[in-house]
Amino acid sequence: MENILRNEIKKAECCSSSIKDILARCEDAVGFIELYLKRNPGKKHSEFLDFYDDLDVPSQVLLYEKKKKMVRSDKFEEECLMRYCIEQRSEISYEIIKSMRNSKLLFKVLSESFLLVNVDEEDDLFFTKCIVAALRIHNIDFSEMNVLMTGIGRHFSDGRRKYYEHGAIVASVLLNTCEFDIGSMDETQQMIDDIPSHLLKKNGDRDFEDPGNVFKCYKKVENSFEMLGSGWRPKFLQEAINAIEEERDAEKVEASFRWFPDLVRSATERTLKYKSKKALEVLMNYDGYEEHKVDAISSLIQRSHKFLIDDTIDDFFNGKLCLRHKIILVFSFKKIIKEGPLDQAISLYRCIEFMARRIHHEIPRAMGRALECLLVEGMERAGERTDRAVDVLTDN
Structure with a gap:
């Protein structure tokens, strides 16, 4: 059977047969799709979506971008989060975060990513957005909160202003406080505005307040954070x-x-x-x-x-x-x-x-x-x- 499937895949790859025709005549359409996606992970034909529920987890993860349907399994949720959030930094990460059932797994993956302050500013900002969305949608337990607090501490002591700001943003939402001074208010507010409003609601009776309110008491810090030009250094x-x-x-x-x-x-x-x-x-x-x-x-x-x-x-x-x-x-x-x-x-x-x-x-x-x-x-x-x-x- 595998040889038959490989022959069908070659026909599909060289366009001698259409995907629709192959699926119609193939005895093992699911096997064909799974093998095809292993060889061609970037080619997600719409015809595959009809078989979505019967496919293995790696194939479902690849097709999630088109199907937008979560599968209730920890393996699927973890692979989806790793692929679209951690690896690709895709905007559909917010939908995945919203739909995830295993909040412990969600915060474990995101918190461990937030520990890595050696990523560039844009990637670190993306993880910050994801964590803010996750904190507003799901409940975090103590073990994951401890890892997240460690990540905040690393951002605070990193020495670069943007990374401090990202740590302060997460701390503000995690600890429900407006006590941190954020230098770049425009970026902070834009970060919140970028998250679709329908994601910022918990599944239940209580909705969150306006997500921008967490920053309403911030003062803008006017100091310049450019590198020192004079080279002055205190002696004592x-x-x-x-x-x-x-x-x-x-x-x-x-x-x-x-x-x-x-x-x-x-x-x-x-x-x-x-x-x-x-x-x-x-x-x-x-x-x-x-x-x-x-x-x-x-x-x-x-x-x-x-x-x-x-x-x-x-x-x-x-x-x-x-x-x-x-x-x-x-x-x-x-x-x-x-x-x-x-x-x-x-x-x-x-x-x-x-x-x-x-x-x-x-x-x-x-x-x-x-x-x-x-x-x-x-x-x-x-x-x-x-x-x-x-x-x-x-x-x-």
């Missing part, structure tokens, strides 16, 4: 603190943020003792250069641990900080817990866990999600069961 930590606080010279401010971790590492203990609190205040309060703040703040807290950590954690939990500043601190704490010295990492994790247990009933839901991910990182570093993270923030 105090010089960088002064440049950021004074806000007079944009180039000096950017250079100070870029070199801040190196300046912290080379600073004397005396300097850190008397200047670290002022430095943290200046970094947190500066409106802009968010993409450098996680590295700057985490390096400062790590090196000035005994001078800063008690007051910083008190401020974090006592309501003195806005949500945006708290999120920046969460990622800074997470970086220390993940990458810092083991004794310091576990000490910081224990302290945060203790405070979270004490006031868990006062923690906003958005902040609770971020803290869960931080606690998981600490539990992994300490060799503990990570499924306790949710219990820390409840009465269990």
